[in-house]
Amino acid sequence: MSSPSTSTSTSSAPTSTLRGALRLVDYWATVYRRTWRGSIVSSFITPLLYVLAMGVLLGGFVEADPATLEGATSYLAFVVPGLVAATSMTTVVGEVTYPVMAMVKWNKTYFSMTATPLGVREIALAHLGFVAFRVAVTAAVFLAVTAPFGVYESAPGVLGAFAVQVLLGMAFAVPLYAFAAGLRDETAFSLVFRLGMIPMFLFSGAFFPVANLDAPLEALARATPLWHGVDLTRMLVLGVPDWSMVAVHVAYLLVLVVLGWWWAVRRLTRRMQQ
Amino acid sequence: MIEARGLRKSFGGFEAVRGIDVEVRRGEAFGFLGPNGAGKSSTMRMVAAVSPVTDGRLRILGLDPAVDGPAIRARIGVCPQEDTLDTELSVRDNLYVYGRYFGMGRREVRERVGELLDFVQLTDKADARVDDLSGGMKRRLTIARSLVNSPELLLLDEPTTGLDPQARHVVWERLFRLKQQGVTLVLTTHYMDEAEQLTDRLVVMDKGLVVAEGSPLQLIREHSTREVAELRFGVAEPGAGHDRHVERVADLAERVEVLPDRLLLYTADGEETLAKVHERGLEPVATLVRRATLEDVFLRLTGRTLVD
Numbered sequence: 010m011s012s013p014s015t016s017t018s019t020s021s022a023p024t025s026t027l028r029g030a031l032r033l034v035d036y037w038a039t040v041y042r043r044t045w046r047g048s049i050v051s052s053f054i055t056p057l058l059y060v061l062a063m064g065v066l067l068g069g070f071v072e073a074d075p076a077t078l079e080g081a082t083s084y085l086a087f088v089v090p091g092l093v094a095a096t097s098m099t100t101v102v103g104e105v106t107y108p109v110m111a112m113v114k115w116n117k118t119y120f121s122m123t124a125t126p127l128g129v130r131e132i133a134l135a136h137l138g139f140v141a142f143r144v145a146v147t148a149a150v151f152l153a154v155t156a157p158f159g160v161y162e163s164a165p166g167v168l169g170a171f172a173v174q175v176l177l178g179m180a181f182a183v184p185l186y187a188f189a190a191g192l193r194d195e196t197a198f199s200l201v202f203r204l205g206m207i208p209m210f211l212f213s214g215a216f217f218p219v220a221n222l223d224a225p226l227e228a229l230a231r232a233t234p235l236w237h238g239v240d241l242t243r244m245l246v247l248g249v250p251d252w253s254m255v256a257v258h259v260a261y262l263l264v265l266v267v268l269g270w271w272w273a274v275r276r277l278t279r280r281m282q283q
Numbered sequence: 284m285i286e287a288r289g290l291r292k293s294f295g296g297f298e299a300v301r302g303i304d305v306e307v308r309r310g311e312a313f314g315f316l317g318p319n320g321a322g323k324s325s326t327m328r329m330v331a332a333v334s335p336v337t338d339g340r341l342r343i344l345g346l347d348p349a350v351d352g353p354a355i356r357a358r359i360g361v362c363p364q365e366d367t368l369d370t371e372l373s374v375r376d377n378l379y380v381y382g383r384y385f386g387m388g389r390r391e392v393r394e395r396v397g398e399l400l401d402f403v404q405l406t407d408k409a410d411a412r413v414d415d416l417s418g419g420m421k422r423r424l425t426i427a428r429s430l431v432n433s434p435e436l437l438l439l440d441e442p443t444t445g446l447d448p449q450a451r452h453v454v455w456e457r458l459f460r461l462k463q464q465g466v467t468l469v470l471t472t473h474y475m476d477e478a479e480q481l482t483d484r485l486v487v488m489d490k491g492l493v494v495a496e497g498s499p500l501q502l503i504r505e506h507s508t509r510e511v512a513e514l515r516f517g518v519a520e521p522g523a524g525h526d527r528h529v530e531r532v533a534d535l536a537e538r539v540e541v542l543p544d545r546l547l548l549y550t551a552d553g554e555e556t557l558a559k560v561h562e563r564g565l566e567p568v569a570t571l572v573r574r575a576t577l578e579d580v581f582l583r584l585t586g587r588t589l590v591d
Contacts, residue, residue, distance in 0.1 A: 017433060018385070018387060018391070018395070018431075018432045018433040019385075019386065019387050019388065019391060020357045020358065020385035020386060020387060020432035020433070021354075021357050021385070021386045022351075022353035022354045022356075022357050022386075023353065023386060032383050032384050032385075032386055033383075033384065034383075035379070035380050035383045035389075036380040036383070036384075039372060039376050039379075039380055040371075040372075043371065043372075116367070116369065116370060117365060117367040118367065118369055120363065120365075120367050121363070121367040121368070121369075121381070121428075122384060123333050124331060124333060124356065124361040124363065124429075125356055125357075125381070125384035125385055125432075126353040126354070126356045126357040126384070126385060126386065127353070127384050128352070128353060281333070282333070282334055282335060283294070
């Protein structure tokens with residue numbers, strides 16, 4: 010018979026938030042090992058379906074003046090980077106709504122984690138790190154699958170666009186994670202989807218230039234994080250970056266990440282102490 | 284191991300813990316006994332260094348949880364009231380990932396998981412999904428998980444609530460073994476038999492306060508007679524419950540308690556008291572003579588039963 014009390018252990022408090030978060034890597038790896046097949050398959054099929062339907066088939070009817078296409082030579086070349094960015098958004102929104110509610114409320118997994126030397130910061134950082142990994146894989150697959158359509162003009166631009174997807178994903182994920190972490194019940198998520206994600210998906214410049222909108226609506230579209238991500242992705246993969254705009258987009262998205270992180274720690278701390 | 288002075292916890296306007304003094308020494312099994320809502324779980328969450336102290340002084344392993352929360356949590360084990368297991372992971376993976384949270388090396392955790400599965404008799408369920416385990420097995424797995432870091436102090440919140448009698452005895456036996464090995468146990472319970480079985484010393488809590496403290500035997504001796512004669516009467520006519528008999532037996536016992544379904548006569552010799560009850564022509568439909576328990580202590584101290 011073993012003697013659980015007599016053996017010694019190297020258990021300790023983490024010396025930094027990052028080191029603490031790294032202790033959760035095996036947890037997330039175990040979770041991912043159970044689900045990666047399904048998520049990879051959908052990462053392959055989703056972009057193909059979108060690009061075929063919107064880019065090739067619908068795009069075949071679109072006879073747009075290239076001057077209005079923000080640097081794209083065809084509607085296909087215009088819509089593909091838009092789809093890349095929009096998919097990054099929808100991927101993370103799925104990851105930080107119901108799954109976060111499950112960790113806090115349904116399975117209380119977070120409560121088992123805070124009983125260890127780990128705290129709210131480590132737990133949030135590890136979870137968001139996993140979301141960043143998920144959006145990175147999805148974006149990499151999307152860019153690879155759509156490369157044969159011949160719309161990408163700049164290889165370094167595509168690499169930059171890949172990094173942008175992670176940033177854009179986090180600009181959505183971190184604030185929404187904060188929102189979900191403090192939420193009492195899940196009905197608010199359907200508002201997030203209907204009033205936030207779907208209108209942004211449709212009207213933030215992924216499918217048509219926002220200049221087509223009336224002035225107030227155009228201003229509204231340009232204020233959304235997705236428009237910044239779409240514009241940034243598009244100018245990078247088409248090889249026509251306007252560096253001052255690049256700086257504005259990156260700064261905008263970074264601010265969302267930083268404010269979101271502050272809010273997330275605050276809200277999750279409060280929630281876990283109840 | 285634990286030292287609390289004037290410990291308080293409030294949630295908004297509600298005071299869950301209203302100033303308690305508690306001291307737990309190394310190697311002992313200490314209990315918080317009380318009904319639901321007495322403040323036991325709130326106290327445990329403060330001791331587990333996850334819920335900030337509202338007021339008063341608290342030291343765990345000599346450390347202040349407000350300052351050294353992570354260091355304290357590295358050295359204690361927590362078995363929460365709800366299992367909080369990851370139901371989609373296997374039994375083994377639940378223990379493995381948990382050990383990693385404590386910063387233990389992969390190999391060390393793997394060895395430890397083997398030992399713990401053995402200890403809680405789940406070795407042949409190692410690769411089963413948690414969803415497929417019985418309630419008792421889940422509880423044992425949660426206990427194993429709380430031991431992954433070889434804690435000096437183990438906190439158990441209602442360790443056998445919701446288990447069937449057989450599963451409870453298995454859990455008690457494992458906990459008793461831990462106690463023999465020198466682990467300091469602190470548990471909350473609303474079962475008096477659990478408190479009697481497992482604890483050396485306990486406090487009785489009610490409405491956020493400690494109302495009595497001592498060993499189970501001490502408490503029974505101080506707050507109750509040695510025996511209890513229980514009298515159950517038939518269904519009474521309206522307006523004439525079994526409390527109508529109280530006057531006729533009041534002088535036979537040191538104290539009489541009226542419960543919704545029976546009378547409790549506190550006395551040194553239950554059989555003798557019962558004989559006198561019969562002499563007086565009272566005919567209860569059922570009688571029982573038993574030793575006094577912590578349940579009786581609690582009834583005395585608060586006027587209420589533990590499990591409503």
